[in-house]
Amino acid sequence: MSCASMxxxxxxxxxxRRAAEHERPGARGRRLFCLGxxxxxxxxxxxxxxxxxxxxxxxxxPARGRGLVPSDEALRYKVAVAQLVQAAGVQPLKGPVRLTxxxxxxxxxxxxxxxxxxxxxxxxxxxxxxxGQVSEDHGYRLDDAKAPRVEVLLExxxxxxxxxxxxxxxxxxxxxxxxxATRNRNRLQKQRQQMxxxxxxxPRSLR
Numbered sequence: 001m002s003c004a005s006m007x008x009x010x011x012x013x014x015x016x017r018r019a020a021e022h023e024r025p026g027a028r029g030r031r032l033f034c035l036g037x038x039x040x041x042x043x044x045x046x047x048x049x050x051x052x053x054x055x056x057x058x059x060x061x062p063a064r065g066r067g068l069v070p071s072d073e074a075l076r077y078k079v080a081v082a083q084l085v086q087a088a089g090v091q092p093l094k095g096p097v098r099l100t101x102x103x104x105x106x107x108x109x110x111x112x113x114x115x116x117x118x119x120x121x122x123x124x125x126x127x128x129x130x131x132g133q134v135s136e137d138h139g140y141r142l143d144d145a146k147a148p149r150v151e152v153l154l155e156x157x158x159x160x161x162x163x164x165x166x167x168x169x170x171x172x173x174x175x176x177x178x179x180x181a182t183r184n185r186n187r188l189q190k191q192r193q194q195m196x197x198x199x200x201x202x203p204r205s206l207r
Contacts, residue, residue: 045155046090046127050081052106052148053122056114067183074118081122092165093128093156096135100155103141106148112141119150127154129168 053059054077060068070078103115116139120131128134133156160168 043155043157044093044159045153046093048085048088048090048127048152048154050084050119050122050150050152051077052104052150053077053115053118055110056118059118059121070121074121077118078122082126085123085126090127091162092126092160092168093133093154093158094160094164095133095156095158097128097133098136098138098155099134100138100153101140102151103139104144104147104149104151105141106145108143110141112139115139115141115150119152123152123154125165125169125172127152128156129160129165130172 054071054073058071059074059077061071063069099120101116101119103110103112116137120134124131
């Protein structure tokens, strides 16, 4: 569903003004709010055009004691996406989110599901609070060698306040730090157990 197909909708700019037809902020990286009427009640739509993401094969890398972590390429992509979303003035959606994604590949290779995983990871905390909110998902794979990109439409019934968004990001960071500490502690305990069990490190009387 688009704003154009919602006859009872009121288009609102990021500042909350009524928008004339030529004022619709539908450019790349801008947000488009549709406050519609109907069975689903008021709805917020966010439209974004983002760079085509790196391959999932290069997005994650193994890290000792930490499992898989985002690669340097992935971190650069996440920063770029966060900057675009912030520049668009988008506030994260909260509650169930409907995702429609059109991925324009630079080459006729690449799995749509991997694009989705990378994209959701990059948008998490900026366009929505958590990727677990996505309750409906529509993906389309297309090709455009001259302008590879991903066009995203996100729809939800509510928007998080800046305070809610910041608190959620802080909580996620704290959970990640706690998980890393737990993995490191478990790895250290495993190493100590291996040292105790190794014949080369046990006292002669116990060999």
